[in-house]
Amino acid sequence: MKIGIPRGLLYPKYHIFAKAFFKALGAELIISPATNKKILDEGVKLCADEACLPMKVFHGHVAWLRDRCDALFIPRFMSIEKNEHICPMFCGLIEMLKSNINGLPRVIDEPIYSFHRDKLFKWARRAAAGITSDRQRIKAAFDRAWDMQGRTSLGYRDEYDLKIALIGHAYNVFDEFVNMDIRKKLNKMGIGIVTGECVGKSDIEAQAAKLFKKPFWTFAKEYYGAALSIFKNSMADGMIYLSSFSCGIDSVVTELIKIELGDFPFMVLKLDEHTGEAGYNTRLEAFADMLKRRRAGFDNNLSQYGQCGICRTRSLPGA
Numbered sequence: 135m136k137i138g139i140p141r142g143l144l145y146p147k148y149h150i151f152a153k154a155f156f157k158a159l160g161a162e163l164i165i166s167p168a169t170n171k172k173i174l175d176e177g178v179k180l181c182a183d184e185a186c187l188p189m190k191v192f193h194g195h196v197a198w199l200r201d202r203c204d205a206l207f208i209p210r211f212m213s214i215e216k217n218e219h220i221c222p223m224f225c226g227l228i229e230m231l232k233s234n235i236n237g238l239p240r241v242i243d244e245p246i247y248s249f250h251r252d253k254l255f256k257w258a259r260r261a262a263a264g265i266t267s268d269r270q271r272i273k274a275a276f277d278r279a280w281d282m283q284g285r286t287s288l289g290y291r292d293e294y295d296l297k298i299a300l301i302g303h304a305y306n307v308f309d310e311f312v313n314m315d316i317r318k319k320l321n322k323m324g325i326g327i328v329t330g331e332c333v334g335k336s337d338i339e340a341q342a343a344k345l346f347k348k349p350f351w352t353f354a355k356e357y358y359g360a361a362l363s364i365f366k367n368s369m370a371d372g373m374i375y376l377s378s379f380s381c382g383i384d385s386v387v388t389e390l391i392k393i394e395l396g397d398f399p400f401m402v403l404k405l406d407e408h409t410g411e412a413g414y415n416t417r418l419e420a421f422a423d424m425l426k427r428r429r430a431g432f433d434n435n436l437s438q439y440g441q442c443g444i445c446r447t448r449s450l451p452g453a
């Protein structure tokens with residue numbers, strides 16, 4: 135059986151597990167290519183206008199796989215932490231795909247509640263149903279996949295003198311087409327990247343616990359906790375939040391982070407299918423420039439000239 139795995143949404147987080155599991159069951163895997171213009175355009179054509187960019191990109195990946203596999207693996211994430219939830223777009227993703235894309239093959243779409251191993255094994259038994267009913271084989275495949283996933287680490291922690299924390303959804307931070315290869319652009323300017331994955335779970339929980347109410351959404355908790363932990367432990371010189379246009383979670387989290395950061399350099403980059411690369415580059419260059427000037431100590435020497443209301447850096451006289 136050929137199983138298609140779309141390289142979109144949380145793929146960077148689960149692909150090691152999914153590939154190891156289905157391969158060990160004996161399936162042949164077909165993975166859609168890295169996001170490109172064709173995939174994006176196809177997704178935009180198929181998906182509702184109001185949807186966020188990651189959902190449109192995912193539609194493009196599924197359309198690419200449609201006629202190339204016997205079954206599609208589309209994880210229906212419902213909850214990955216106890217008493218917390220995932221964005222509702224994930225819960226309804228399969229229905230959206232089925233109504234927007236004709237002629238989909240069989241979809242492996244068992245709901246995933248993955249906050250502990252036993253629950254995930256129950257999912258594995260259901261997901262393997264169309265491939266094998268041999269319980270021993272499923273158990274061996276699951277153990278292997280679980281082990282491989284446990285040994286994998288995701289995220290960037292570049293060894294540069296000047297560093298920027300890159301916060302946001304995995305599908306924005308790790309998709310080089312969607313984020314226009316922000317890491318490469320910043321590296322070229324002599325700036326490294328630190329991502330939220332460098333922060334331990336207990337630190338994330340500790341920061342999130344300081345909020346007046348525990349976040350309902352796992353994504354909100356993770357991004358807020360990681361951003362605050364990086365800031366408080368001086369792990370970066372500035373912070374960029376890669377936000378999806380029209381994402382409710384991002385609009386709340388970016389405001390909560392901003393409140394805590396004070397005059398620490400912080401910039402939100404909104405991404406959608408209309409984001410132009412020229413304007414994007416200009417904002418990155420200005421931000422990088424400002425960080426370099428802060429590092430060089432210009433801001434302290436020039437404090438008498440006041441502060442720029444937009445980027446919060448000190449302005450040179452006459453600038």
Ligand code: SF4
Nearest residue numbers: 186221223378381383
């Ligand atoms: S969390 Fe935001 S960006 Fe992610 S799928 Fe939901 S609406 Fe889209």
